[in-house]
Amino acid sequence: MTAAVRRSTLSFGEVAAKYPEFPRFVMLKIDLHRRGVYYTERALAAVDPARHQTGGTHIFGTRDGQLTYRPEAFILRDGTLVLTTPTPLENNDPYIVDQIGGKLILLDKGQELDEIFYWDKPDYYDKKTSRGVLMQNVAGCRPQRLYITPNRFCHFWSEKGGGGCGFCDIVNNLKQQRAEIRMPTRLDPRDVSETVREALKEKGRFTAVFLTSGSDFRGKKPFDREVDYYIEILKAIGENFATEKFPSQLLCTALSKDQIRRLHDETGLTSITMDIEVLNERLFDIVCPGKAKWIGYQEWKRRMIDAVDIFGPNRVGTGIVSGVELVPPFGFPSEDEALTAVLGEADELAAQGVGTVNMIWVPRSGSPLGRHKNASLEYYVRLAQGLQAIRRKHGLEIDFDDYRRCGNHPDSDLARGL
Amino acid sequence: MGNEILELLNDEASVKILVTVDEHGLPHPAVKSSLRYCGGEVIYLEYLESSRTNRGMTRSLWYEKDVVILLARPGEKSFVIVAHPVRALVCGKEFQRYYEEVQRERGDFDLAAVWIMKPLAVTDQSLDVRVAEETARHPHFMHLDRLAKYKETP
Ligand code: SF4
Numbered sequence: 001m002t003a004a005v006r007r008s009t010l011s012f013g014e015v016a017a018k019y020p021e022f023p024r025f026v027m028l029k030i031d032l033h034r035r036g037v038y039y040t041e042r043a044l045a046a047v048d049p050a051r052h053q054t055g056g057t058h059i060f061g062t063r064d065g066q067l068t069y070r071p072e073a074f075i076l077r078d079g080t081l082v083l084t085t086p087t088p089l090e091n092n093d094p095y096i097v098d099q100i101g102g103k104l105i106l107l108d109k110g111q112e113l114d115e116i117f118y119w120d121k122p123d124y125y126d127k128k129t130s131r132g133v134l135m136q137n138v139a140g141c142r143p144q145r146l147y148i149t150p151n152r153f154c155h156f157w158s159e160k161g162g163g164g165c166g167f168c169d170i171v172n173n174l175k176q177q178r179a180e181i182r183m184p185t186r187l188d189p190r191d192v193s194e195t196v197r198e199a200l201k202e203k204g205r206f207t208a209v210f211l212t213s214g215s216d217f218r219g220k221k222p223f224d225r226e227v228d229y230y231i232e233i234l235k236a237i238g239e240n241f242a243t244e245k246f247p248s249q250l251l252c253t254a255l256s257k258d259q260i261r262r263l264h265d266e267t268g269l270t271s272i273t274m275d276i277e278v279l280n281e282r283l284f285d286i287v288c289p290g291k292a293k294w295i296g297y298q299e300w301k302r303r304m305i306d307a308v309d310i311f312g313p314n315r316v317g318t319g320i321v322s323g324v325e326l327v328p329p330f331g332f333p334s335e336d337e338a339l340t341a342v343l344g345e346a347d348e349l350a351a352q353g354v355g356t357v358n359m360i361w362v363p364r365s366g367s368p369l370g371r372h373k374n375a376s377l378e379y380y381v382r383l384a385q386g387l388q389a390i391r392r393k394h395g396l397e398i399d400f401d402d403y404r405r406c407g408n409h410p411d412s413d414l415a416r417g418l
Numbered sequence: 419m420g421n422e423i424l425e426l427l428n429d430e431a432s433v434k435i436l437v438t439v440d441e442h443g444l445p446h447p448a449v450k451s452s453l454r455y456c457g458g459e460v461i462y463l464e465y466l467e468s469s470r471t472n473r474g475m476t477r478s479l480w481y482e483k484d485v486v487i488l489l490a491r492p493g494e495k496s497f498v499i500v501a502h503p504v505r506a507l508v509c510g511k512e513f514q515r516y517y518e519e520v521q522r523e524r525g526d527f528d529l530a531a532v533w534i535m536k537p538l539a540v541t542d543q544s545l546d547v548r549v550a551e552e553t554a555r556h557p558h559f560m561h562l563d564r565l566a567k568y569k570e571t572p
Pocket residue numbers: 154155156157163164165168169170213214215
């Protein structure tokens with residue numbers, strides 16, 4: 001029998017009272033990611049497919065296993081993005097979105113909390129490339145970020161891969177996307193170039209280009225294939241900019257220093273992020289066996305620090321899927337111990353120029369750890385506060401991955417006001 | 419509530435100063451010509467993501483604090499508007515309309531946020547109005563020589 005993880009049991013109101021300096025909007029976003037959201041029929045009826053962005057193109061799947069056609073996500077009054085997916089009513093006590101008096105209202109246990117707003121769809125979304133590919137399948141988006149996934153297959157899930165990450169459902173999601181929305185597994189650089197060109201016609205819409213893919217360890221040296229392909233795609237994107245560099249972020253495997261230098265020198269890329277996923281060596285080996293096999297924990301960290309030499313400080317980041325570090329039986333026995341360990345390692349990385357951001361772990365049914373629970377609200381509040389305090393202590397900025405360019409990290413949401 | 423005064427936000431002859439408060443409690447005043455009044459709301463176009471005013475506005479919305487706008491007019495006329503930020507538009511079609519307006523007016527220029535505020539109170543701070551108020555309500559607040567029957571002529 002495994003002992004239960006010691007978690008905070010405080011309610012939203014109690015956490016808000018205990019941490020009055022923590023913005024309510026960001027706290028609400030955290031809880032929405034934790035518990036999920038359920039759209040009523042009336043809320044779904046308010047979705048105008050001609051105007052609103054609907055889901056389906058994201059690299060990871062949904063909480064309820066249904067891909068389309070519901071609001072991609074929504075935005076709060078302060079501009080905070082909420083990126084959570086629909087959750088069945090019987091699961092996890094989700095928040096409710098309803099339409100009341102012509103407005104979209106967020107409710108918790110029957111109590112009206114605030115007005116929310118669906119995302120507007122970009123103009124290019126329903127257009128096709130000259131090769132006939134639907135542009136939204138080439139570049140998805142967040143309100144101000146073009147989101148390009150050149151390769152949706154992760155080779156860590158293949159026979160030689162060593163094993164995909166425990167929280168990840170990329171392969172199952174891809175199968176569903178291919179069947180339901182004809183999502184291509186790999187993008188053709190020509191389609192990418194045409195889509196970006198079309199997207200840039202819309203004034204005031206985008207502030208950043210973002211790329212991520214599944215890992216691909218093939219090549220002369222491990223991951224050369226992944227790097228060559230990114231360079232090809234980034235060059236195709238770059239054709240559309242008058243400047244050599246353009247505000248951009250690549251989320252990739254921890255590459256060697258030579259590979260990182262190539263990305264920096266041969267493309268317009270301005271920042272790089274290599275998600276370590278779990279800031280603890282023992283847990284990294286368990287949760288991310290493919291990453292552990294092909295790179296290893298200490299080497300992953302070294303490579304991120306190497307990247308700072310190339311891209312400079314404030315341009316290199318790493319992400320953690322917060323909550324998996326508590327999964328029994330291998331996780332930390334208490335939230336206090338997890339926080340001490342995670343923030344300690346984030347502090348060491350920040351001292352060397354690498355900023356850490358956290359994602360709220362959403363246990364998805366198509367992933368190996370999908371039946372477990374994520375952490376408490378108080379844990380996520382303390383973690384977000386701690387990560388932002390670490391960046392401030394070391395004078396690190398997180399412009400390329402903030403509330404607006406990304407919107408998936410409660411800690412970097414704080415950077416706009418704290 | 420003082421709509422004709424709020425309308426003065428749209429007059430080019432007005433000098434408009436937006437005062438926010440930073441995380442240390444220090445007021446941060448800044449001249450903001452983009453402030454305007456429209457449809458019962460005070461609108462402020464923020465051009466810089468990293469500006470102290472933008473951070474202050476964010477904190478006002480987060481912590482439900484009001485901001486102050488000082489409206490100065492020619493001839494010692496001035497008004498104070500207290501307003502409450504209710505929404506930050508940072509994306510979407512409505513934001514994009516403002517972005518295009520800024521580009522039309524200023525050329526190659528950026529827009530970080532459109533702040534929407536609800537006006538709560540308007541006070542006339544003009545010297546003549548304040549003197550009349552103080553004289554009426556606080557007759558003790560004056561120097562006696564001003565009331566002397568026999569005054570020395572300078
Ligand atoms: S590296 Fe891990 S999280 Fe990323 S796609 Fe592969 S298995 Fe999923």
